[in-house]
Structure formats: C-alpha cells, structure tokens
Amino acid sequence: MSVLIYAENAGGTFKKSVFEAVSYAKAIADQNNTDLVAISIGDVDAAGLASLGKYGAKKVLNVSGDKLKNFINQAYASIIAEAAKKEGADVVVLSNTFSGRGLAPRLGVKLEAGVADGAVALPEQNDGKFRVKKTAFSGKAFAVVELTSANKVIALIPNSYKVVETGGIAQVEDFAAATKQSDFKAIIKEIVRAADKVSLPDAEIVVSAGRGLKGPENWGMIEELANLLGAATACSKPVSDAGWRPHSEHVGQTGIAVSPNLYIAIGISGAIQHLAGISSSKVIVVINKDPEAPFFKVADYGIVGDAFEVVPQLIATVKEYKASA
Amino acid sequence: MKILVCISNVPDTTTKITFTDNNTQFNTNGVQFILNPYDEIALSRAIELTDGGKGTVTVINVGEVSTEATIRKALAIGATDAVRINAKPHDAWYVAYQVAQYAKVNSFDLILTGRESIDYNGSKVAGMLGELLDIPSVSIIKKLDAADNEATVEREIEGGKEILTIPFPFVAGTAEGVAEPKIPNMRGIMSARTKPLVVVEPVEVKTFSEIISYETPAPRGQVTLVAADDVAKLVNLLHAEARVI
Ligand SMILES: Cc1cc2nc3c(=O)[nH]c(=O)nc-3n(C[C@H](O)[C@H](O)[C@H](O)COP(=O)(O)OP(=O)(O)OC[C@H]3O[C@@H](n4cnc5c(N)ncnc54)[C@H](O)[C@@H]3O)c2cc1C
Numbered sequence: 001m002s003v004l005i006y007a008e009n010a011g012g013t014f015k016k017s018v019f020e021a022v023s024y025a026k027a028i029a030d031q032n033n034t035d036l037v038a039i040s041i042g043d044v045d046a047a048g049l050a051s052l053g054k055y056g057a058k059k060v061l062n063v064s065g066d067k068l069k070n071f072i073n074q075a076y077a078s079i080i081a082e083a084a085k086k087e088g089a090d091v092v093v094l095s096n097t098f099s100g101r102g103l104a105p106r107l108g109v110k111l112e113a114g115v116a117d118g119a120v121a122l123p124e125q126n127d128g129k130f131r132v133k134k135t136a137f138s139g140k141a142f143a144v145v146e147l148t149s150a151n152k153v154i155a156l157i158p159n160s161y162k163v164v165e166t167g168g169i170a171q172v173e174d175f176a177a178a179t180k181q182s183d184f185k186a187i188i189k190e191i192v193r194a195a196d197k198v199s200l201p202d203a204e205i206v207v208s209a210g211r212g213l214k215g216p217e218n219w220g221m222i223e224e225l226a227n228l229l230g231a232a233t234a235c236s237k238p239v240s241d242a243g244w245r246p247h248s249e250h251v252g253q254t255g256i257a258v259s260p261n262l263y264i265a266i267g268i269s270g271a272i273q274h275l276a277g278i279s280s281s282k283v284i285v286v287i288n289k290d291p292e293a294p295f296f297k298v299a300d301y302g303i304v305g306d307a308f309e310v311v312p313q314l315i316a317t318v319k320e321y322k323a324s325a
Numbered sequence: 326m327k328i329l330v331c332i333s334n335v336p337d338t339t340t341k342i343t344f345t346d347n348n349t350q351f352n353t354n355g356v357q358f359i360l361n362p363y364d365e366i367a368l369s370r371a372i373e374l375t376d377g378g379k380g381t382v383t384v385i386n387v388g389e390v391s392t393e394a395t396i397r398k399a400l401a402i403g404a405t406d407a408v409r410i411n412a413k414p415h416d417a418w419y420v421a422y423q424v425a426q427y428a429k430v431n432s433f434d435l436i437l438t439g440r441e442s443i444d445y446n447g448s449k450v451a452g453m454l455g456e457l458l459d460i461p462s463v464s465i466i467k468k469l470d471a472a473d474n475e476a477t478v479e480r481e482i483e484g485g486k487e488i489l490t491i492p493f494p495f496v497a498g499t500a501e502g503v504a505e506p507k508i509p510n511m512r513g514i515m516s517a518r519t520k521p522l523v524v525v526e527p528v529e530v531k532t533f534s535e536i537i538s539y540e541t542p543a544p545r546g547q548v549t550l551v552a553a554d555d556v557a558k559l560v561n562l563l564h565a566e567a568r569v570i
Binding site for chain 1: 460
C-alpha cells in the first residue's frame, strides 16, 4: 500500500498548488504508515522532479515523451491508473484544478474508486472508515463524504492545505506506461496562456470588481491594484455577461469558486450567488458606496466609499508601502 | 446529429442552505428546485447545434418523479424527448453508470453535461461517462463548434485556454460562454406537455461514496470599517493584523 500524488505541471513547472497537494498526500501517507510516491507526466526537468522530495515524496515516477507533452485527459488517466496499480497505491491525490477535475472522474472509474472532489481537509480515518470534507452547494456548505471503496481518489482545492517542507530528497525513476491509440483522439491545437497574469483559481490575492465600476474602461485601476499586489483579477456575473470582462473571471455560484487569502470586492453588492463562490476566502475586504450593501455582512474589513476615489488612494498607499518594505 | 444532454435538478441559486436531523440531511423545506444552470447552457448549445432539423436532443435525468417539472422545462426549452431513470441520484458514479447504460444501447454522437451541478459541484459525471463508454471527455469547456466528424472545443486552463479538436462521439461539460441560456416560449411550453418522456428503471450498481454529514461555514466576525479618507489604515490592518499583504 502507498499513496500516489499526481504532480501536475504548467508548461514544465510545478505551481504552489502541487506542493500543497504533495504535502497533503504526505500527511495521508503518514496517517497510514506508508510511503508517498509522486508521478509527473510531461516535460519537467530533473531538478524540478527531485524538488517534490522536499515535501515528502519518496520516489518520483517520471513519464515523458512527445505525445505526452501536453495534457491529454484519457492518456494521462491511463498512465496514472497504471502507476497506482504498480505502486499498490490505494489513495490517489491530485489538485482540484481544471485538468484535475477532468482526470479525477476517469481515474475513479478505472480504479473503481470513490472520488472526493473539492477536498478541503485531511481525511478522518477511524475504524477503517475514510471520510473527507469537501465543499458543497457552491461554497455555501461543506459535506463530509465517506469513501467506501478500497481505492480512493481525492482532488484537493488550491489554498486549502498548507505547504509543509519535510526536507527529503526524492529518487526519480523513469516510468513507461502503456497507452492505447484511442487515448489520443482529442488533439490539442493551441494553448494560450497569458504570460504575466496570475491565474484566478490558485491566486493568493484576488481583486474583484462589479457593476459599480460602470464600464470596462474603468478596469485599468483594478488591474493596476492587482499587479501591485501580485493578485488575479475577477468580476461579478453581470460584468462578464455584459462583456466587460471575460467569462473566465466570473466568480460565484455559477462562476469560478475561489479561496484566496485575501479577496478585495470593489463595487459588488454581495448577492447570495456571488458570495457562494468566495465565502472560503480567508480575509474579505469590501469597498462599496452603499453602507447597506449585503457584502459588508461577510466582510472582515470595509470602506464605505466611492470606488473611483478609494481605489486610486489604495493604489498610491500600496505603492508607498511596497517602496518602504 | 444525436445529442444526449444530462440534466440535474438542483436547489435554486437563492436558496439559503440549511440541514436537519443533526446536520445529516439537506433541508428541502421551502426550497425551489430548478434545472441546473450549467445544464441549461449545455441544452441551449445542443438545441443550436441541431437547429433546423439537423438532429435530435434527448435530455436524461436520474431522479425520482418529483424531478419531472424540471424535465418538462428542458422539453419546453426545446429538447426533442426525455428520459428519466427512476432512482434517487446517489452520487456522481451512480448517475454516470445509469446514463452510460442508456447511452450504450441508444448511441449518441455527442453527450453534454453542465460543468458541474451547483449542489455537489463534483464535475464528475462527464469524465466518468467518458471512461465508462471509452470515449474522450473534456471538462469545463467555454466554446463548442461542430463540423461533420469532429468538434472544436475551447477548454479553460489556469491562466488561459486550450483549443482542441475531438472526433465524435465524446462527452463535454459546458460552462458559461458555450451558449446563452434559452428561455421557453409559449409554444415550447405547450408542446412540452406532449413530448415523449420515457421512464426507465435503474440497473443495480454498487456505490463508492456516502455523505455522512454537512456543515455550514463558520460565521465571520464583525466587519472593521475604515474611513474612506484613511486608506493607509486599511493597508496597515491588512499587513499587521490580517497578515495577508
Ligand atoms: C441563476 C443565477 C446565478 C448567478 N450566479 C452568479 C455568480 O456566480 N456570480 C455573481 O457574481 N452573480 C451571480 N448572479 C447574479 C447575482 O444575483 C447578482 O446580480 C450579481 O452578483 C450582482 O453583481 P454586482 O454586485 O456587480 O452588481 P449590482 O448588483 O448592480 O451591484 C453593484 C454594487 O456596486 C455598488 N456601487 C455602485 N457604484 C459604486 C461606486 N462608484 N463605488 C463603489 N461602489 C459602487 C453599489 O452600491 C452596488 O452594491 C446569479 C444570478 C442568478 C439568477
């Protein structure tokens, strides 16, 4: 028995959410007195692979090859399932990212495993029971799911488990898994990544704005503030519906759910559907000119004021603060 | 083109979520159930793709008789016919398994689901169906264009997007952007009453997960208000007290 973590790379590098997932998987391995094995598929260099040892992976299986450079759901699922079988892993952990969410269900079927997606805490294991807390109702609640199958797949939400350095060194091994021709039916034509943008789902700080900003031409100050803070930008649904911002920035019940350390909401009313997707943010700051805006009820810090006056001041102050730090 | 759209019946987005029986049951008291918003997007795109006699759209729901209002809404929006698999949807695996059995005997060119249901947010049904039917699956798509033998889809990735071509048949989970949700018109509502809705009994399948209990997020403390002309204080608080910058 062992625990297997799938370490997803983005263009050849591991992001913080991977180190969180490795740390989380290591804690599960410790709970079960077993070892943690990592698997990486794609183009990660030797130093990158070995770095997973720092967070507790004892061994890293490296799968590479031209056909596997980019994420192909079916092929990756076949490889990870085969690695799980070879390593005798009964728990497979991955990140609850866009790719992870396509992969986890396929793995669940291949391994006949219960899948706990959206996991936010370590499993509780008592009397042979295995229970995982996950988000439900779009962040309005949590559900504790018991996985009753012998094998288990867990997808961990970014920013919900801390990175823990244990300081080991991982032994890297090449792993060649058999893939079927039919695993490669989907063909990637193009990948577009905005190079200088922080990605929203795993951002530690999110600067979000709503209809209070009046129009797309006023987003310059939102982007400037986000840049200064190393934050991702987001918006409310009517803003993306109106085409002021792309759909990929829309957060909430029918948008992306985020769990950053800091969520700054500017000119957003705080409708129940918006709050659903942001309620697991650790600290919430609200800037709204209406003191009765429902958002203030869930905020940690608030400024009642006009965004067009407050945000430029905030930018100036953060600049000063950065200069003095 | 034959399209199958999986639909689920979920609490309305304005629902305040509460639980009963010592936090072991979702409290459905006074809750209005609706067609899952993402499934509405999937259905709308399916209708666009088959518009003008270019195919059929079957909606399928795993649910008890109480979900028929939602199924009729899907028919009113424009689905050709509907299937209800007569069972309580135990979990994603159970749902995917039932739908896969149906899809195996009634082959489809394209199977659409919403990116996730807004109750359990699993985004698992699409991928599980893909695996059970041994066809490609793609999750969280923002765009779907169909040609003769294949489709071009745009998938969301962290900080960007990916464009893929996939031959039919395949399964996709749709998100905002794929289509504007369609609103049923009077003719749709009238014809929905007479469109076929077939009830199929479920097949037996073992389950792999069980919800044991629920929790609601811990209430937040009082908001600390800072004067609009004292922004420096906010920055200080975020640094020294909250330690987030
Ligand atoms: C099925 C369904 C699903 C939905 N899903 C989502 C979702 O996922 N995400 C989401 O966000 N919404 C969602 N909504 C919409 C939601 O109900 C609200 O309509 C939406 O969140 C409101 O966006 P807003 O706060 O930007 O706009 P508004 O409600 O128009 O509020 C604008 C706010 O800006 C403030 N303001 C105006 N001018 C200024 C200024 N100069 N300075 C400071 N503040 C100012 C106002 O006081 C007001 O509070 C959904 C709705 C439905 C029906």
